[in-house]
Amino acid sequence: MAFRGALRRTYTWIAAHTPWSAWARGNTAFCAAAIPPALPVLLGVVFLWVWPRSPVPLLLALACGPLLTRLQRSRFRALLDRDVPEVARAHPWRTVRGLAERLTAESTWRQYGYHLLVSPAAALGGAVLVLLWIGGLAGASVYAWSWMLPTDDPEFGQGVTRSYDTLTVAGALLLLAAPWWAALLTRLDTLAGAALLGPSRAGELLRRVEDLAESRAGVLDAADLERRRIERDLHDGAQQRLVSLAMNLGIARATLTDLPPEVRAVIDEAHREAKEAIEELNNLVRGLHPAVLEDRGLDAALSGIAARAPLPVELSVDIAVRPGSTIEAVAYFVVSEALANVAKHARASRCSVRIGRIPGRRGDLLRVVVTDDGVGGADPAGGTGLTGLRKRIGSVEGTIMIESPLGGPTVVTVELPCVL
8 A cells, every 4th residue: 555655646746747747837937938027138238238338228227127026026926826025115116205215225226136137047047948848849759840851862861860769869858857947947036036026034024023013002002092981981970970979978977977876887888888889990990801701711701792782692602712812802892892883873683793713824813703784884984983993903913894885784804813
């Protein structure tokens, strides 16, 4: 069985690397496509050879650089399915600052280095590859077209006809070598393109650090804004009621001195309980986080929200492995805010919440889908709480998609990374 498996793998590998395989065709097309983008460089060299002191080739090179970069990125994306990311720019190229930024950036000169050095070399390798294929096909098929040769001419035909076997073998060898030459060129061109056409590793790390710093600032701002909003709501609502209750009980305890001892004990107990409730409310404001979320996870925490909602809520939580605590807190906030928006604005009769893990490009994602059958027309700019929701989700590098046509239904889809 082991021998049969090894034989099958060998046969599969050979079939995948034959001259007529998709592997050979794809690499050949990629290498041959390197020839046209190198033609402007070759024309510029010829122009410099004829007029060595003319500034026209330099100006043309500066002008054609961005276009050649787009062409090369398109070649990588269309023929190899490799995405060479663009370099982020702070200003558009049409402005003076944008043009100066591009001329002084090291990424620009790396791109010009690719066009002036790598691109002509890749074009030369592609031309050699095309000649290999043409020579291999011509040699391997010499017996098929040998009738076209003037074999009756004693000065030409006699020497050629004796070399048919040699030409056939040489052509077959060229056909076998051409795919590997194409693979080598593709590998070298891919490495050079990734290093020179895209952003540098240091620049990419710097951009990532800046994005993370902005995300962290967004988290802090969103948390502080939410805390202040809750403090304001509690201070103007429940806290004021509790303070008023405690004051009334204190006045009653101080003025009603002729009451029986049992009644005074009840008033004292109620006054103490009111003060303790005020203190617990202050502590809750300073550290708002449901204990059930920390202890039992999203399913139990969201069940309480769904039970308190003013409309029927269908809740489905399918999470085999719990995400990070920060992601759980954001998901809890998303569902809570979404249900609050549904109750205030949607005029819906029912709502559903579905939560699960899905695979992503950089790891698993936590997907939250909130659907209602309301009137629709949700607009993040309309003051419905969606703006704060988007900011909170963006602080952990999540995404949100809102589908809310007029007449409904409204579907809010949020995807959060399970691990920051």
